[in-house]
Amino acid sequence: MALNSKIPTGPLDAKWTTYKSTCKLVNPANKRHLEIIVVGTGLAGASAAASLGEMGYKVKAFCFQDSPRRAHSIAAQGGINAAKNYQNDGDSTYRLFYDTVKGGDYRSREGNVYRLAEVSANIIDQCVAQGVPFAREYGGLLSNRSFGGVQVQRTFYAAGQTGQQLLIGAYQALERQVALGNVTMYSRHEMLEVVKIDGKARGIIARDLVSGELERHFGHAVLLCTGGYGNVFYLSTNAMGSNVTAAWKAHKAGANFGNPCFTQIHPTCIPVSGDHQSKLTLMSESLRNDGRIWVPKKQGDTRKAIDIPEEERDYYLERRYPAFGNLVPRDVASRAAKERCDAGYGVGSSKMAVFLDFASAIERYGKVEANKQGTPDLDKASIIALGKEVVKAKYGNLFDMYAKITGENPYEVPMRIYPAVHYTMGGLWVDYELMTTVPNLYALGEANFSDHGANRLGASALMQGLADGYFVIPYTLGNNLADDIRTKSIPTDHPEFVAAEKAVRDRIERMMNIKGKESVESFHKRLGKIMWEKCGMARNEKGLKEAITEIQALRKEFWANVRIPGEINEYNPELDKAGRVADFLELGELMCMDALNRNESCGGHFREESQTEEGEAKRNDDEFMYVAAWEYKGDSNFELHKEPLEYEVVHPTQRSYK
């Protein structure tokens, strides 16, 4: 299989403009006869469904939650990047493009990333027009902040709830199309199969999660906007329901999976408190602007943070990376925390945590406040009280969330944090038009592998999801469907629909009939443990090979011993979850194979065999400057295809933050 990325020829900054001016169009009368299926209603799905509905396509949108507004995009905290240069600090489309390519450790496509940077400004315009209440300055104009060590202020935000506000904007646009009859919404529905007719995706089999019934839905094209697969690790910052099922079914139907091992582990999350833990909660990266990260200098120190004097603290990021300090990129900060904890310096009851300390920020802000108020000689207690007010105004909602979860007051004692799985850069391989290797099957947002390379920068996920849905797919879909205007709707009694439905039904029945002894949850936890220990923050050949064998054995055990209560034809969340875990048990193996194949360290993928003398990640551009696109060939059988990455404008260099 030859991979054609379909990047338009010509200079980088003209590619998208040229594409838009020359792509084929579908006239409004024909659009009314073209049916589009959109699976998932997060930022990518809701924005795509709304935009395509507005254009006149007949859209059917699906989500497994009770409402499209619940998709996990809603939980994004920090912000959304856009090259507006409102702050006059030197930002431009080129700089956003450059930062993203570099941040991704030179494992993304130049053409895609440039387009992303190009449409970023339109996203902000569109969202503001919809009434998204971004933060503003007193002059009434939009406010920006800096993020993730970038040198410009290009992040737009709405307190610590940017994802919520953007998703509500897209959701409202979607509901408007529902009211107009252009979009039909199917909530509490899960896609369980792609239906292919004559080699093209022409529909899906979905299960109504309330009645348990299977449904056949035809579409001239199918768009998967189903998010990432971080929950393969069991514990992650993803929502409980986030899963790989739709993408995995697409993969098994012929869509290649791109860079599955590229996972982002976020450095600042609330640590695991015990075996009961069901998910992990992020503390926004913005906290690293003011918080200092440290561990005791003495191994196994059990003193309280406040009893450890300054000279006995190791501010290890400031020590190792003096130039960037606490603001090193996510992958570097995560590995450094793991290194300290593994070496026995961790804190808290589990010893798998480090401190994120606001004491010096509180004192610093307090002094500034005291000066502002004309009382520089204030006593220390009063200065600290003033400083706490400033910190509260900046991070109040995050501090409250931390206090609710841990029962500790982060204004008084340092937060305890540890890295957690947060985002997956890998996903379905797509070309420039966002089409997978199955014709008429598209993947948008986190579900595709496209724009973030081996490491995503903060505030870029929201940008990519909305870019794909609002501004890319409306053009690229038409370019393809222009050739499909004579294709009539295919009745769902077509043999391919019948066969696909039967395959889904057989699988569900097989799973229900196992009637074993172990719960779905238990299998998921065991898989997560293997993945975290052997395909997590650091990976090596021995561990990955073990993991592959262990996952194969666990999968076998699942299919022999899982216990699913209840019936098929009723509301049965255990059955829904069983199907998702079964897919994770296949994906996990592919992730380990990909990690094993990529014998270099890049971005979030750290191979212990490939590091510098100081223990930093060492890339190997000669051998690995490619996208690994895996083709499904059967159980435990995947064929690797390589899409070489060519850098015409940016010159890859080794990243350094020292």
Next chain:
Amino acid sequence: MQHYNMNLTLKVWRQRNNKMKGHFETFQVKDISSEMSFLEMFDVLNEQLVADGKDPIAFDHDCREGICGMCSMYINGRAHGPWEQTTTCQLHMREYKDGDTIVVEPWRADSFPVIRDLVVDRTGFDRIIAAGGYVSVNTGNAQDANSLPIEKQKADEAFAAASCIGCGACVAACPNTSAMLFVSAKVSHLALLPQGDPERKNRAVDMVKQMDTEGFGSCTNIGACEAECPKGISLENIARLNREYVSAVFSGSAEG
């Protein structure tokens, strides 16, 4: 913070589907850690039920960080339980002591029919938004974002209203099962912004009309909605909705 374990008695509403009658069922759970979230305690109970060959309790949940609005338990007579401005998923077990009895029910409202156990159908909220909770602007219509300055205080107020998570606690808490806090939060969000201005009259009238069609009750200014709202949505929004509605109807530009 001192951690401890506890044994609890749970009385939970069980209802197989919306056609069958429901009832309370009593369960004992042991060795619950004070560090668990309320939903993690339910995870423990459900694992126990699966091990015993029984049906686990169905409940809605997803993000477990207080923002998706999916979780929806009525705990000891209060929507989302005893903590102020906290969703069920963020309530933690250190609230409870060894030996406590906890009663858990679904949202109770005719407009939120039970699907199973603690899971209810809240699609009425989506239909209310579809009736007018948006700005009619197609993708690509927008002009430069900074061409429209908006007073910071107005923007902040609009944000506060827009932070509603659509969980339905306001309806569950209200003796009349009114959805006025939910509707008013959306009407306020958009009425406070210039982008929402062209459609403000029809929006208020159409959303209220849909709310009535869905069978939500009337508002009699009790204030339970505000007290139980996990996001602190203010009653002032209801006052604003009333003004918007009256002004729309009496100006004659929208039908009441």
